[in-house]
Amino acid sequence: MPGLTPPPDTNGGVTYWCEMAWLPPGEVVECVSVRVEGARIAAVQPEVPPPPGAVRLAGLTLPGLANAHSHAFHRALRGHTQAERGTFWTWRSQMYGVAARLDPDDYLALARATFAEMSLAGVTCVGEFHYLHHGPGGVPYDDPNEMGHALIQAARDAGLRIALLDTCYLTGAIGHPLAGTQLRFGDGDAVRWAARVEALGRSQRAARDVVIGAAIHSVRAVPPEQMCVVAEFANRHAVPLHAHVSEQRAENHDCVQTYSATPVQLLHEHGALGPRSTAVHATHLSDVDIALLGGSTTHVCMCPTTERDLADGIGPARTLLDGGSPITLGSDSHAVIDLFEEARAVELDERLATRERGHFSAAGLLDAATSAGHASLGFPDAGLLVPGAWADLVSVRLDSVRTAGATKGTAAEAVVFAASAGDVHSVVSGGRRVVEEGRHVLGDVGALLRDATAELRR
Numbered sequence: 001m002p003g004l005t006p007p008p009d010t011n012g013g014v015t016y017w018c019e020m021a022w023l024p025p026g027e028v029v030e031c032v033s034v035r036v037e038g039a040r041i042a043a044v045q046p047e048v049p050p051p052p053g054a055v056r057l058a059g060l061t062l063p064g065l066a067n068a069h070s071h072a073f074h075r076a077l078r079g080h081t082q083a084e085r086g087t088f089w090t091w092r093s094q095m096y097g098v099a100a101r102l103d104p105d106d107y108l109a110l111a112r113a114t115f116a117e118m119s120l121a122g123v124t125c126v127g128e129f130h131y132l133h134h135g136p137g138g139v140p141y142d143d144p145n146e147m148g149h150a151l152i153q154a155a156r157d158a159g160l161r162i163a164l165l166d167t168c169y170l171t172g173a174i175g176h177p178l179a180g181t182q183l184r185f186g187d188g189d190a191v192r193w194a195a196r197v198e199a200l201g202r203s204q205r206a207a208r209d210v211v212i213g214a215a216i217h218s219v220r221a222v223p224p225e226q227m228c229v230v231a232e233f234a235n236r237h238a239v240p241l242h243a244h245v246s247e248q249r250a251e252n253h254d255c256v257q258t259y260s261a262t263p264v265q266l267l268h269e270h271g272a273l274g275p276r277s278t279a280v281h282a283t284h285l286s287d288v289d290i291a292l293l294g295g296s297t298t299h300v301c302m303c304p305t306t307e308r309d310l311a312d313g314i315g316p317a318r319t320l321l322d323g324g325s326p327i328t329l330g331s332d333s334h335a336v337i338d339l340f341e342e343a344r345a346v347e348l349d350e351r352l353a354t355r356e357r358g359h360f361s362a363a364g365l366l367d368a369a370t371s372a373g374h375a376s377l378g379f380p381d382a383g384l385l386v387p388g389a390w391a392d393l394v395s396v397r398l399d400s401v402r403t404a405g406a407t408k409g410t411a412a413e414a415v416v417f418a419a420s421a422g423d424v425h426s427v428v429s430g431g432r433r434v435v436e437e438g439r440h441v442l443g444d445v446g447a448l449l450r451d452a453t454a455e456l457r458r
């Protein structure tokens with residue numbers, strides 16, 4: 001599928017010239033030329049006039065954003081779960097209703113549209129926490145990785161790299177077998193899970209834009225003796241290992257009752273923490289939990305728009321970062337898809353919780369949205385505008401009604417604290433221009449989303 005990138009110049013590359021760009025170590029610089037060759041940045045030159053033939057990028061150009069935690073099919077629920085009261089658990093039963101209806105073709109269409117929405121929002125890499133593996137009743141498809149292949153195809157079509165975090169999901173709750181829709185999530189045990197994921201990994205070995213990673217759904221869904229197998233798999237292949245952790249107090253309660261350990265302690269005891277690991281949510285933590293996560297430099301993925309939508313609570317982001325855990329961001333259930341909203345919510349939620357301002361700077365929140373997020377997904381060579389990095393350039397308008405008035409000195413703050421996803425006007429992802437003047441290469445993404453979600457309610 002062709003991108004909108006202009007034809008290469010005579011040297012086989014494309015040069016972009018940014019009015020302003022966000023450059024290491026975290027500053028806004030004017031008049032920046034970025035030379036792209038293939039999928040990589042070849043050169044970055046600050047404070048130069050536009051080179052002849054360069055493509056001009058207005059506003060502030062950022063490195064690509066990483067959406068470190070996604071369940072693509074949850075997008076179908078948007079707007080349909082807000083009319084009634086309820087809890088995380090009542091929301092989950094509605095989510096299972098969508099999961100029950102998806103087949104690989106539906107999922108390809110829905111994920112492609114959802115990933116295109118992400119691309120329009122400046123996301124160049126998604127961490128897809130994938131657990132809808134099998135057909136109804138848990139019967140494997142002819143290719144047991146058919147759903148995973150659909151997600152990889154969807155990401156490629158939409159112009160994103162993907163870390164497919166293939167998720168081990170074995171029990172419905174602690175001590176309870178899978179039931180109903182959950183049967184589609186299960187592989188029986190972690191050894192069989194690993195064999196399936198090995199095959200998926202082999203099929204993608206040559207792909208530079210795909211990482212096949214691992215995930216432990218949660219302490220609810222993976223018994224401790226099976227966690228070791230998943231952790232060992234991730235270690236052996238040196239791939240990311242993600243897990244939902246302490247999103248709900250009930251999960252902590254059940255875990256402590258059964259194992260006399262918190263979810264973080266359980267993951268620690270079974271080898272699942274470390275620099276390639278990510279604890280997703282990490283909302284309800286003890287001081288010991290925070291020390292274990294930080295001491296192992298485990299990433300923590302905050303998903304504030306989902307956590308507030310599901311009434312989860314506010315995680316201790318600043319304390320976690322100070323303790324050694326890099327913070328990343330995810331739109332998770334896709335109540336909205338807007339990484340700027342996720343970023344500022346980390347700071348603004350801390351303000352509400354502490355009644356003090358100034359826990360995170362705009363620069364720190366941009367790190368979470370870019371380099372830290374990419375690193376947590378197994379793409380350490382992305383999320384920075386430097387030579388050799390993946391050529392991801394996300395340009396944000398500074399003349400919209402939300403951002404007008406920004407200056408060089410306040411552009412980063414204006415984007416993080418006031419821009420919306422709709423202010424992203426251009427996206428280059430892995431050297432391919434997938435968004436130009438706010439339009440995606442796939443065309444009318446709203447119509448794609450409408451059609452894909454209507455299909456699930458037919």
Ligand SMILES: [Zn+2]
Pocket residue numbers: 069071129244280332333
């Ligand atoms: Zn999640």
